[in-house]
Amino acid sequence: MKSGLNLLAHSLKRVRTLILVMGLLLAGFQVFLTLVARSLHNTDAFEQVAEIVPDFVRQLMGPSFIGLMSFGGIISIGYFHLAIMGSLVGLTIALATECASEIETGFMDLILARSLARHWVITRSIAALSVCTVFVLVMMMAGTYAGLYWLAPEGAKWPAPHIIRSLAINLGALMMCWGGVALAIAAASRRRSVAGSFAGLFALATFLLDYVARAWQPAEKAAWLSPFRYYAPMDIVMELEVPGRNLWVLVGIALAGFIIAYVLFSRRDI
Secondary structure, X not given: OHHHHHHHHHHHHHHXXXXXXHHHXXXXXXXXXXXXXXXXXXXXXXHHHHHHOOHHHHHHHOOHHHHHOOHXXXXXXXXXXXXXXXXXXXXXXXXXXXXXXXXXXXXXXXXHOOOOOOHHHHHHHHHHHHHHHHHHXXXXXXXXXXXXXXHOOOOOOOOOHHHHHHHHHHHHHHHHHHHHHHHHHHOOOOOHHHHHHHHHHHHHHHHHHHHHHHHOHHHHHHHXXXXXXXXOHHHHHOOOOOOHHHHHHXXXXXXXXXXXXHHHHHHOOO
């Protein structure tokens, strides 16, 4: 147990700067969004912004587009902005492929030379993923509320706390989902670059599948294969009914990935 905790502490120490900077950037971006929302609110420019958006974008986003053109909608964008989602999924993949890096560098030989069961390597990765995911999302939420308390104009309708909380929880589930996928790939890989590349390409392919399916009806039949289909942030912002199974699908993929990682790593030749 102590050796496993020491391994976890070592992993967290190696990524502490990256995670801290990521958390600060996300918090800062949420404060920036509050500035943008305040400017639009003070000039009553939400309708003007909506008018200049191309029709095909409105059709792609559907009724949720109207909800985004509000003070609370602008604040919530950070939880599903493509740059933010891409960065967080990339961060998750980088964290989950640590065991492949340790095999590649030979550090795994030193780890297993100690009286440490193999399963602790995967358990360490899952724990590190969980800690880092919670930290960056808490920082993001802190930035959201700090911006609202400091910069929100009088009369502006804040996004409801349950909306922010639900967005963060679902985004965290999406991160852990891809963490499970990447960890399963890394458990069978000898090079971090290979594991990260496969996981990243898989994430991109499934994201594009979901994106195409929203605009092209024939692709809808295959959209269920994409984990991104089960993250519906705009429905959450609009306070529409979101199927509870969406969250459980993401959690289920994460758990399946973790189990596969345990099995593959326990049986492989290091």
